[in-house]
Amino acid sequence: MTNWVPDLTGSGPLYQRLADAIEADIDRGAIGAGAKLPPQRDLAYDIGATVGTVGRAYQLLRERGLVSGEVGRGTYVLGENIGVTRPEEPDTSVEGTRYADAPKDKLRFDSTAAPDIGQGAIVADVLARAAQDHPHEISSYTRDFPDRWYEAGARWLSRNAFRPAVDTIVPTLGTHAAVMAAIAALTTPGDYVAFEHLTYSQISRSAGLIGRRTALVASDDEGLDPADFERVCAQKHPKMIFLMPTAQNPTLVTLSSARREAIARVAREYNVILIEDDLYGHLTDDPTPLLAEFAPERTIIAGGLSKSVAAGLRGGWLSCPPAYRHRIRVAHKMMTGGMPFLLAEVNARLVLSGQASEIRERSIAEISARMAMVRESLTGFSFKSHDKVPFVWLTLPDPWLSGTFKNACLEHGVLIDDEDEFKAGRSERVFHGVRFGVSQPRRREDIAGGVAVIRRLLDEGRAGYDSFS
DSSP states (O other), X not given: OOSOOOOOOSSSOHHHHHHHHHHHHHHTTSSOTTOBOOOHHHXXXXXXXXXXXXXXXXXXXXXXXXEEEETTTEEEEOOTTGGGOOOSSOOOTTTOSSOSSOOTTOEEOSOOOOOOSSHHHHHHHHHHHHHHHOHHHHTSOOOOOOHHHHHHHHHHHOBTXXXXXXXXXXXXXXXXXXXXXXXXXXOOTTOXXXXXXBSOTHHHHHHHHTTOEEEEEOEETTEEOHHHHHHHHHHHOOXXXXXXXXXXXXXXXXXXXXXXXXXXXHHHHHTOEEEEEOTTGGGSOOOSOOHHHHOTTXXXXXXXXXXXXXXXXXXXXXEOOHHHHHHHHHHHHHHHSOOOHHHHHHHHHHHHHTHHHHHHHHHHHHHHHHHHHHHHHTTTSOEEEETTEEEEEEEOOTTOOHHHHHHHHHHTTEEOEEGGXXXXXXXXXXXXXXXXXXXXXXXXXXXXXXXXXXXXXXXXXXXXXXXXX
16 A cells, blocks of 8 residues: 555544544545555554554454454455454354363363352352342342442452452452453453463453453463563553462462562553452462552452352452442443342352351362372372362373373363463463362262372373374
């Protein structure tokens, strides 16, 4: 293309105006199908913007189905009606490596939900009383949140010296929904959200569905590397970073106070919002100050009941700086349809009555007994575990590959997760690790049997695994 300059009149962020102008010129035929858009650096010079602004505009056009691009080739306008066509092969970029429907008759070592310790009877009683006390609220949509829902969140999220105020709480449909509401409310399409290479990757995949981009930050044996975080901030300017500072999923690393302080410093310098997922931290007795204590003005902390009380209750809360609270609450409603009264009420009653804490203690006791079985069975192999956290990060001996080992376990009746399930984006790093959880099977005998399968495969090596069938 030559002698083309977009019309950027109007209001709104420059990258959105640029994307809208290009789309308008495509619609009226000023830019034809197959045309190559100007290189980002050239267009940035022509309109007096940064290369990053043009890059965000081009990314937005890709999300609208108007252009395609590859590194080294450039960005090209697609043909007519490309936005409504369907690819021949499904896009698996958001699916991960788990089965949408788990195969039957397999041991579920691919889940870390709270173990079944009989909490169903407790929940049934609380549920019945809530329904009896609030029949009108159950029959309608939830318009007003009672104070007790906020009080429950403030109590559940409290840990160590961190005690969130009630006016910082947003009740949510679980921790995942809490994090996604924060991302949707405080970032815009095209913004970068930073993640570790290995993490709870369903957040990065979900963020991708709403147009956010992933920036990967390196970690080492001590967790996220503050120096690499600073490099990513300087190069890609992420608006947020998602972290699990205590008992990180899947590596089980807990960040030291020094690392948390360094991360807070970098975030403050580059104006990055910190999302602290403390879901597994609540199972531990780790005394390290929460990240929210180092940077309270920019940290959103999220937690819930799924790993310690009951995943099926979808109970969650987040605490955020008060200026963010309304926006996040609205975003949560828009993305989920709103809080169902019955679930929110049951969750609040469980927390405020102390029953949730009692269930958590019983869950931890069961997890600890199961983890003792795992440690004994896997003696001699390299793995990371925590007495109170229901999963293991196993480093595979040579020549096992992560995906191959996962398939071998499946053929022997055990579902586990390979490392690709936890990669937040395309990463060249190879970890040769797998994660398996021990909380989902109901009987301890099943745990023993599943771990025995894993041990046998490790002992035999790939020579004992036939993948020809």
